[in-house]
Amino acid sequence: MKSLLSIALLCSLSVPAWANEAQLEKIDVATDKATIERGAGILMDTCHSCHSMKYLKYRNLLQFGIDKQKVDGWRGDQPLDAPVLSQMSDSDNMASFGKLPPDLSLMAKARDGGPNYLYSYLLAYYTTPDGTLSNHVFPETKMPDILNISSASDETQRKEIRTQAHEVVSFLTWVADPHATERMHLGYYVLAYLAVLTTLLYFVKDRIWSRLK
Amino acid sequence: MAHRIINWIDHRFPLSSFVKHELTGYPTPRNLSYWWNFGFLAGFVLVLQVATGIFLAMHYKADIAMSFDSIQHIMRDVNYGWLLRYMHAVGASAFFFVIFVHMARTLYYGSFRAPRELMWWTGQVLLLMLMATAFMGYLLPWGQMSFWGATVITNLFRATPFIGDQVVVWLRGDYMVGDATLTRFFALHYLFPFLIIGAVVIHLVALHTVKSSNPSGINLADKDNIPFHPYFTIKDLYGLGLFLIVYSVFVFFIPDSLIEPANNIPANPMQTPNHIVPEWYFLPFYAILRSVPNLVGGVVAMALSVMIFAFMPFLDRSRIPGGAHYRPIYKLQFYLFLLDMLVLGYVGYVPPTSQTLIIGQIATLCYFGSFFLVPFISKAEERWLMKRGLPLEVKELIEKESHDKEMRKRKPLRRKEGTV
Amino acid sequence: MGNETLSDGDRRDFLIKLTSVVGGAGVAATCVPFVASMNPSSDVLAKAETEVDLTDIPAGGMRTVAWQGKPVFILRRTPEEIQAAQSSNGIIDPEPDSKRVQKPEWLVVIGVCTHMGCVPNKEGPGWTCHCHGSQYDDSGRVVRGPAPHNLEVPPYHFVAENKIVIGKA
Numbered sequence: 001m002k003s004l005l006s007i008a009l010l011c012s013l014s015v016p017a018w019a020n021e022a023q024l025e026k027i028d029v030a031t032d033k034a035t036i037e038r039g040a041g042i043l044m045d046t047c048h049s050c051h052s053m054k055y056l057k058y059r060n061l062l063q064f065g066i067d068k069q070k071v072d073g074w075r076g077d078q079p080l081d082a083p084v085l086s087q088m089s090d091s092d093n094m095a096s097f098g099k100l101p102p103d104l105s106l107m108a109k110a111r112d113g114g115p116n117y118l119y120s121y122l123l124a125y126y127t128t129p130d131g132t133l134s135n136h137v138f139p140e141t142k143m144p145d146i147l148n149i150s151s152a153s154d155e156t157q158r159k160e161i162r163t164q165a166h167e168v169v170s171f172l173t174w175v176a177d178p179h180a181t182e183r184m185h186l187g188y189y190v191l192a193y194l195a196v197l198t199t200l201l202y203f204v205k206d207r208i209w210s211r212l213k
Numbered sequence: 214m215a216h217r218i219i220n221w222i223d224h225r226f227p228l229s230s231f232v233k234h235e236l237t238g239y240p241t242p243r244n245l246s247y248w249w250n251f252g253f254l255a256g257f258v259l260v261l262q263v264a265t266g267i268f269l270a271m272h273y274k275a276d277i278a279m280s281f282d283s284i285q286h287i288m289r290d291v292n293y294g295w296l297l298r299y300m301h302a303v304g305a306s307a308f309f310f311v312i313f314v315h316m317a318r319t320l321y322y323g324s325f326r327a328p329r330e331l332m333w334w335t336g337q338v339l340l341l342m343l344m345a346t347a348f349m350g351y352l353l354p355w356g357q358m359s360f361w362g363a364t365v366i367t368n369l370f371r372a373t374p375f376i377g378d379q380v381v382v383w384l385r386g387d388y389m390v391g392d393a394t395l396t397r398f399f400a401l402h403y404l405f406p407f408l409i410i411g412a413v414v415i416h417l418v419a420l421h422t423v424k425s426s427n428p429s430g431i432n433l434a435d436k437d438n439i440p441f442h443p444y445f446t447i448k449d450l451y452g453l454g455l456f457l458i459v460y461s462v463f464v465f466f467i468p469d470s471l472i473e474p475a476n477n478i479p480a481n482p483m484q485t486p487n488h489i490v491p492e493w494y495f496l497p498f499y500a501i502l503r504s505v506p507n508l509v510g511g512v513v514a515m516a517l518s519v520m521i522f523a524f525m526p527f528l529d530r531s532r533i534p535g536g537a538h539y540r541p542i543y544k545l546q547f548y549l550f551l552l553d554m555l556v557l558g559y560v561g562y563v564p565p566t567s568q569t570l571i572i573g574q575i576a577t578l579c580y581f582g583s584f585f586l587v588p589f590i591s592k593a594e595e596r597w598l599m600k601r602g603l604p605l606e607v608k609e610l611i612e613k614e615s616h617d618k619e620m621r622k623r624k625p626l627r628r629k630e631g632t633v
Numbered sequence: 634m635g636n637e638t639l640s641d642g643d644r645r646d647f648l649i650k651l652t653s654v655v656g657g658a659g660v661a662a663t664c665v666p667f668v669a670s671m672n673p674s675s676d677v678l679a680k681a682e683t684e685v686d687l688t689d690i691p692a693g694g695m696r697t698v699a700w701q702g703k704p705v706f707i708l709r710r711t712p713e714e715i716q717a718a719q720s721s722n723g724i725i726d727p728e729p730d731s732k733r734v735q736k737p738e739w740l741v742v743i744g745v746c747t748h749m750g751c752v753p754n755k756e757g758p759g760w761t762c763h764c765h766g767s768q769y770d771d772s773g774r775v776v777r778g779p780a781p782h783n784l785e786v787p788p789y790h791f792v793a794e795n796k797i798v799i800g801k802a
Contacts (some may be wrong), residue, residue, distance in 0.1 A: 045333050081679045104419065106285075106477040109469060110478050183295060187464075197454055200445065201656075207648060212243065268670050286676070293667075
């Protein structure tokens with residue numbers, strides 16, 4: 001029952017906005033280890049205090065090839081098989097934000113626009129004329145501007161933040177679908193095989209049907 | 214050795230003669246186009262869905278506290294679990310795609326007409342069972358779309374006269390879609406494919422009695438039939454290769470294109486997603502439901518929109534055989550109907566606005582209109598074509614048929630005269 | 634239709650043979666993911682190794698830990714027990730004690746009776762299996778039947794003075 005309630009609470013935060021996909025910035029998600037490792041670093045340093053990724057285990061990070069020392073640093077004394085849960089408890093999170101930060105395991109798949117949505121959302125913070133913080137993509141958000149895009153003053157700083165957002169989103173895309181690379185790799189073989197088989201079948205069909213004439 | 218075993222069996226069971234009569238030697242019209250591949254493809258997808266489904270069921274847990282997690286377990290931890298799940302999810306869409314093409318071919322070429330009415334009706338039953346199976350399977354991942362889709366569809370049964378509310382609670386086993394609903398949907402989702410297999414056998418027995426139709430709509434003389442094997446086995450296999458290429462592109466490269474993002478959020482009975490849509494294959498029917506501004510009316514219209522195909526053998530009254538081949542107006546009507554389906558699908562997908570509502574209502578009228586007008590249009594078309602002149606073989610066929618009818622009418626009369 | 638002659642022709646046709654082989658290979662390859670899906674999943678495999686901290690086991694004390702879902706007995710033997718174990722080679726399945734331990738002080742064995750798979754109880758010196766009465770000594774060697782073999786020693790290694798990892802030698 002408790003877990004049910006927490007799931008219910010978790011979802012009440014994550015209202016899928018019928019976002020206008022046209023206004024989202026389109027990005028190419030990186031799949032290389034270096035980018036994803038940097039993204040993991042940013043996420044574990046800045047997001048992990050509030051957000052969980054309950055379907056990701058520390059051993060998954062290790063298997064993917066992220067440096068063992070880094071993973072050991074993040075997990076502390078938790079076993080390798082432990083899920084990546086937020087450092088703050090649910091009640092502390094409720095006290096600070098008034099709602100629970102959503103789980104990020106599937107976040108890259110759970111919004112219209114997917115990675116594009118996340119990227120645009122992270123960079124859509126701005127300061128309103130009356131000095132409060134708001135977000136173009138998701139105005140009701142309770143999350144602070146963790147990458148500080150709203151207070152970035154010059155272009156080099158903005159570029160830096162953009163890179164960081166891209167790394168975080170690349171990491172989250174991997175977390176949401178860790179087998180994607182393997183899947184596409186296998187897909188090329190399957191398609192190549194099917195192309196050969198279908199061509200052969202075509203010629204066999206041709207030959208068999210030619211007996212009719 | 215093999216020969217002796219077969220002899221032993223043949224002595225006790227008509228194996229060889231069955232294979233020869235129904236499979237290898239089964240006479241098939243030689244002019245079948247590739248549109249006739251889709252029945253075989255539907256059978257293939259059925260086997261694929263059963264196979265992947267059984268292996269998924271070995272890892273799935275039908276419990277609202279665990280089902281969402283167990284899907285992630287399949288996707289992340291089970292060896293090739295992601296492949297099985299994507300094959301099954303894409304397979305559901307593939308099944309409907311193949312069935313819709315199969316139905317469209319039947320309508321276009323008039324294959325539902327005498328003597329194939331029973332095939333058409335067993336096919337209709339198969340469609341309903343497929344829809345039920347797909348709908349129940351969609352609840353199992355226990356995502357937001359699963360939950361709200363099941364909530365909306367079970368609520369349709371509120372339209373049942375007098376006991377609507379009780380029926381809805383009975384279907385769910387709970388006041389809301391809940392654990393009881395999920396568990397029974399899983400049980401039935403596992404059962405239904407086997408009922409479908411049974412119905413497919415009936416469908417095929419009927420087929421082998423009346424034999425395949427063909428693009429001309431005229432039953433061919435024996436000389437124009439060729440044995441199913443090897444001609445159509447190889448043609449079906451070649452078609453299967455093409456189908457598998459498209460299927461694999463979806464499974465390996467864009468599997469999430471058919472899964473709504475909201476279904477990656479666990480079901481939350483306290484919060485409906487802003488935009489709920491059914492799977493693409495239900496969209497036209499869903500649009501008809503939304504177009505009628507009345508609960509009972511909408512449900513009746515939607516049910517009728519699926520069932521109305523069964524009336525086609527009665528509605529098409531033309532004496533010109535077959536479908537679009539000899540009948541230009543029927544052909545035009547078919548394409549307009551297809552266009553109307555696409556419009557309805559679009560209306561079903563977008564969030565309702567006053568404009569789409571009106572478009573939907575007009576399209577709904579067109580949908581039913583295109584069925585109700587069939588008797589009149591087909592008759593008018595027949596008169597027009599008779600006057601314009603028909604190919605010789607068609608004329609002969611029509612004359613022969615009216616002659617046969619006359620004879621059948623006269624026969625009982627004669628017998629009476631004899632007894633007197 | 635001359636069906637027989639058709640299939641006779643088929644058999645000679647290289648193209649058809651090739652296509653059948655390619656198609657058959659595809660069907661066989663398709664079976665792989667289905668069969669593989671029934672093997673232990675990665676979260677089960679993650680439990681293949683268990684780390685055990687030995688510091689809080691007193692001399693003469695025993696701890697049972699789960700490894701791959703099976704009970705593993707870790708016995709911290711007293712000098713007397715070590716001596717008793719080393720003095721004989723067992724009766725039914727003779728094996729010197731030195732082959733069964735890495736450090737004489739620590740005995741690590743899988744607590745599954747080699748007869749019918751029950752879990753023996755620690756009683757006095759050694760273990761007794763209550764299912765069919767097999768007895769094992771403090772080296773995990775069977776001293777009374779019906780069990781045919783000694784308790785199995787799992788692969789393990791010391792990662793620190795007082796820490797072992799079971800699952801990898």
